[in-house]
C-alpha cells in the first residue's frame with residue numbers, strides 16, 4: 001500500500017516563480033492553447049497586451065483543427081502576478097511577494113485535494129477523512145485541514161513578509177518573523193468535511209499590516225492583538241476555490257478580481273476582472289433543514305422570496321453546497337444571498353475576508369444586524385451568523401429584523 005510512503009513531495013506542484021521582487025520573466029509557456037469565444041471581458045488596462053484577444057478565454061481542447069491555435073506566451077493573458085504588479089494594480093512589492101507564495105501554497109493544496117491518495121494520507125496521519133473518530137464530532141479538524149495549514153504556514157514563512165499567521169486550525173496565532181510587514185488570517189481548507197465526496201472546498205485568507213505600535217509587546221500578546229484587527233483594516237483578502245476549476249479571487253482594496261488556474265502553465269490567469277455582484281439575485285443559499293430552528297423573521301423572509309412575493313417579484317431558487325467558499329463564489333457571480341444564520345462561521349478567518357470581497361464587488365456582508373467589517377473581534381475564534389450577498393437582497397433580508405438563529409443545538413451532519 002502506498003499509504004505509509006505518501007509524502008507531500010509526491011504531489012505534482014509548480015514552484016513559485018520568484019522569492020524576491022521584481023520577478024524575472026521566466027515563463028516556460030511552450031504549450032499551445034486553443035481559444036473559444038466567451039462573454040468574459042478583460043479590463044482595458046489589463047488587456048493592453050491582448051486587446052485583439054479580448055473576449056476570448058484560453059482552454060485546452062482536443063479539437064485543434066476546429067479552433068484557432070495560439071501560443072500562450074504570444075497570447076499574453078495577464079497572470080495574477082502581472083495583474084498585481086507594477087504594470088497592473090501595483091499593490092506593492094511586499095504584497096506581490098506574499099501573494100506569489102500564497103498562490104504557490106494554494107496550488108499545492110489544489111493538488112492535494114484532487115489526489116487519489118487523500119484517504120491514504122488521512123490514515124497515515126492517524127485520522128479519518130470522514131471525520132468519524134471517536135472524539136470527533138463534526139467540527140474537529142480533518143487531516144487535510146492540518147496538512148493545508150502546514151502548507152500555508154510554510155509558504156508564509158518562506159515569503160519573509162509575514163509577522164503573524166492566525167489560522168482556524170491553530171489554537172492561537174503564530175509569531176513568524178519580527179520584520180514581516182503583514183499579518184495573515186486564514187482558514188486553510190474550509191468545507192473539508194465534504195472532501196470524501198469530492199465536493200468543492202476552499203482556502204480563505206485576509207492580510208493586515210503589522211501594527212508596529214505593538215512591537216514592544218511579548219510575542220504571544222502582539223500576535224493576538226495583531227490578529228484581532230477589525231475587518232475594515234484589511235489590506236487584502238481572498239479565497240481559492242478548489243472545484244471543477246481552481247479559482248483565486250482576491251481584492252486589494254480596489255475591486256474584486258478572480259483568476260483561474262491554467263493547468264497547462266501553472267499560472268492563475270485573470271478571468272473575472274472587477275467582479276460586480278448583481279444588486280439583485282434570484283438565489284438564496286442556506287441549510288434549510290434548520291428551518292424549525294430559525295427565528296420568525298428568517299422563516300418569513302425565505303417563505304416570501306421562495307414564493308416570489310418579495311421586492312423582487314420572482315420566485316427564488318435554493319442552492320446550498322455546504323461549502324462556504326463555493327456558496328460564496330456562486331453568490332458573487334450570480335447574486336442573491338448566501339447565509340449561515342447560526343453562530344457557526346468565524347469572524348476573523350471567514351466572515352471578514354469574504355465580507356471584504358463582497359463589499360469590494362458592490363455587495364454586503366452582515367451578521368443580520370450590522371456590517372461585519374465594523375465588528376471589533378474580541379477572540380480569534382469567535383463565531384457569528386453570516387449573511388453575504390447582493391446589496392438589495394441583503395437590505396430586504398435585514399428588514400425582517402429577526403434573522404439570527406439563536407437555537408444552535410450542535411448538528412451531527
Ligand SMILES: O=P(O)(O)OC[C@H]1O[C@](O)(COP(=O)(O)O)[C@@H](O)[C@@H]1O
Nearest residue numbers: 138139190191192287322323324344
Ligand atoms: O452545518 P451548517 O450550519 O450548514 O454549516 C456549513 C458551513 O460550515 C462549514 O463547513 C465550515 O464549518 P467547519 O469550520 O466546521 O468546517 C462551511 O464550509 C459551511 O458553509
